[in-house]
Amino acid sequence: MSQNRFQALVLREEDKKTNASIEELTMDALPAEDTLVKVDYSTLNYKDALAVTGKGKIVRTWPMVPGIDFSGTVVESSNPKYQPGTQVVLTGWSVGEKYWGGYSQYQRVNSDWLVPLPEGLSTREAMMIGTAGFTAMLCVNALENANITPQSGPVLVTGAAGGVGSVAVAILKKRGYSVTALTGDIEKHAYVSQLGATAFADGPQWQEVPRALEGQRWAAAIDTVGSKVLARVLAEMDYGGVVAACGLAGGADLTTSVMPFILRSVKLIGVDSVMLPTKDRLHAWQRIVHDLPMEVLRGITAATVSLNDVKNAAEDMLGGKLKGRVLVDVNAA
Structure with a gap:
């Protein structure tokens, strides 16, 4: 393939349905942004799976190259901060939803969305x-900014076998916390135990709407699921407990009451990675380098797929068949 031609996974809307296919593109097809990046890798996230399969209203403009993150090397840029050869990372900023994303061998993006490779x-x-x-x-x-320490008590991680949950368990373990995991599948317990979970909270009660207040069980929680699960998490928090909520794998609804907040002083903190300011991104990336051991990271990465494999992997992810992280090698055959 010539240097001016490359492959990308492109989503097109046909008869109100999403069609995903590998297309050969030219540089002229890329968006008119200030920085061209040769992409090395992307990943398959839950939001990507919804976009690729068309099972979620993720894509806002058509056609779309999905992939909400990527890493690679700058080819050219009008921003002097990013000279050719600079290795970079991009996450968020509605890439893969509103702007073309990482499932492409080359991508042109706004340099303000990039951070140097840590x-x-x-x-x-x-x-x-x-x-x-x-x-x-x-x-x-x-959680740490809200003064939750390892001495505060057990921390619950929901969706603990997923991409966010897996890494959260590993980081919390490294930081000295006692981690309880909710996986929804007993077959995933061994995997999550290897990451650092010491107890599991799975049971039929998580499919039910909880009472306004349940027995106190958790000093803190990281929730990736939402809906009934988050409602129960809130109802089971210790007095003064803190919940960091970042996902909606179980639904965007939340049937709860003010009781946990006004009777137990529970704090619910929303966590967004899409529009986070650059200075906070740099800080988080530096912490990851320190707090996530590479040997653990390799265990979390369950599979590496090519662009051709993304559609099948997306279906498996939505079907709950995957655990951990899925790496996308955009240059693999």
Whole structure:
């Protein structure tokens, strides 16, 4: 393939349905942004899976190259901060939703969305972490900023076998916390135990709407699920407990009451990784390098797929068949 032609996974809307296919593009097809990046890796996140399969209203403009994150090397830029050869990471900023994203061998983006590759990471390792790991670090930051320490008590991680949950368990373990995991599948317990979970909270009660207040069980929680699960998490928090909420894998609804907040002084903190200011991104990436051991990261990365494999992997993710992180090698055959 010539230097001016490359492959990308492109989503097109046909008869109100999403069609995903590998297309050969030219540089002229890329968006008119200020920085061209040769992409090395992207990842498959839950939001990506919804976009690629068309099972969620993720894509806002058509056609779309999905992939909400990527790592690679700058080819050219009008921003003097990013000279050719600079290795970079991109997460968030509505890339893969509103703007073309990482499932492409080349991409042109706004340089304000980039951060330099953190020292000590390769582009592959950066995407083994990806948006999911980055979000997990932000959740841990939120708990620590709210004065939750290992001495505060057990921390619950919901969706603990998923991308965000897996990394959250590993980081919390490294930081000295006692981690209880909610996986929804007993077959995933061994995997999550290896990451650092010491107890599991799975049971039929998580499918039910809880009472306004349940027995106090958790000093803090990181929730990736939403809906009934988050409602029960809130109802089971200790007095003064803190919940960092970052996902909606179980639904965007939340049937709860003010009781946990006004009778137990529970704090619910929303965590967003999409529009986070650059200075906070840099801080989180530096913390990840320190707080997420590479040997653990390799265990979290369950699979590496090519662009051709993304659609099948997306279906498996939505079907709950995957655990951990899925790396996308955009240059693999």
